[in-house]
Amino acid sequence: MGILLFAALAAGAAAAQVESADLAKFLPAEIDGWRPAAADELYTGDRIFEYIDGAGEVYRAYNYRSLLARRYARPGQPDIIADFFDMGVAADAFGVFTHGLEGARLDIGQGAVASEGQLSFWKDRYYISLYAETQTPEVRRALLGLGRVIAESIPGEGHRPGILALFPQGFDIRQARYFHRHVILNYHYFVASDNILFLDGRTEAALAASGDGVRKTYLLIVRYPSDEDAERARQSFEKSYLHTDAVRGAVEIKRGKWSAAVSRRAHLFIVFDAATREEARDILEKAAGKLAGLMIIAHPECVKRP
Template sequence: MLKKSKLKIVLYCLCFLGMTIMAKATSLTELSKQLPAEINGWQKSAKTTLYTPKNLFEYINGGAELYISYSFKHLLAQKYTKADLPEITVDVFDMGSSFNAFGVFSHSREDLDHSVSDDVESEYASGLLTFWKGRYYVSILAYPETEEKKKTVLTLGRHIAGLIKEKSEKPSLIARLPTEHIIKESIRYFHHYIWLNSHFFISDQNILFIDEDTEAVLATYKENGDHYFVLLVSYPDKIKAEAAQRSFLTNYLPDARKGIKQLEDGRWTGCRINGRLVMVVLNAPNVEKAKSLLGELVK
């Protein structure tokens, strides 16, 4: 009798899990059905393709790692065509959470605009529109750019944003960043040390133990023409945070007094811990600035 009860529970859990996965995939399918069949003379392709982490490499060869590192769930790929013109490509990524959708968007942005909506962060440049809303990251590409294509891309973007009813929430870790002199569009959010190195190279090894169980944000600051950086990493527990700080000091700042050191280029780097949070200041112009920024961590 007990075995039968356990079997029922297992089957129920498997069924529930399957329904959850299907629901997320279906939501993209439903979104595709609500895309306009025609817009400014561009016709929606009859073929709609859904991708998962298992086959994303078939669609984005060499770039799938980025999305997978942010716990990517599903991708809807949709084309729009017009006679004798290159197609417009619409990609809608279900990233599983609002935080990860923001993370993917933040990875490569160079500017911020609100061309989609006042309450939606987006970036448009040279025929490419990207934005995030709720758990979705959206990319619409029309290359080469023309005024007609730009109008169509923006109209499609606004339509898709209107179909997404979820609220957009940024990681709370961002609120811990010092705000004075910050370049807002430079804020990056990630769970993999490779993406840290793509913005500021630390080491070819994961000396800060950044992984899927951690949250990390990196921001650039500009003051009197000087650029410096602040990195915050939140760990699942204090023990892992302490281990990460020790590793960073050993490998990046050996012999640093009180966790602050002037490097060979004359710039200053420092590291401090507060509970589960590790803060690193990089490329500070002087020791006073490094100490001031590190002091923000304990406020």
């Protein structure tokens, strides 16, 4: 038993070393005088909570495979942290990127945002977060340079989720959020404490808004494994959120804020905060109508997840 346990532990350690090396090859050994300050750290599964306790649940919700963390140091300058995530598939790399879209857009990788002392981007199945506790002019240049070097070292590109093609004109796809689970939905638009839409690893969802900063209308689109699953979720939503199980149509949740839902071909469409009943119905008609002319390819992993 002891020999078998030792062999299993040794095999696991060897596999971790290989995975660490596979990810480390994308990170440069030096950038503008910053060099690795210590050995890289590799995290998988629940071990991510040892590293980023507060935000670990977000990456778990996007089914991350592994995280390689490297600290760069340069005398007289703040350290720079590079967190390199293997998300398994491009859709989830894109998804976790959309979880935090605050900042200036940059042309790095397949999409990047930067704010004070931070830069994040995605490319292929990878999501990269770079940050420093303090921003100096040197740090800013190093973050940009590091981001470009890493992005260029990743040879391939991934596809954005096909579900985004269902949003009607007027919805800001650049600010759309893509996810699987209701904890992420509630972060961006609170619907209910309970998982009334039955979101899980087999579903894929996107949320986008139209309008300006004063007034916005939101459209949530969810793809389910089957027509029956989508219809079950619609009925649950109408009963729990619209507080009706008898009338299909738009409901005024608050004064001047209408909501409505419809299920079509394994998809659920929900409008939140429409200005009028007619606007809610029109958005649903346009979005659901797009299914007729499009072939939406499902997330490759969704059918496998619990």
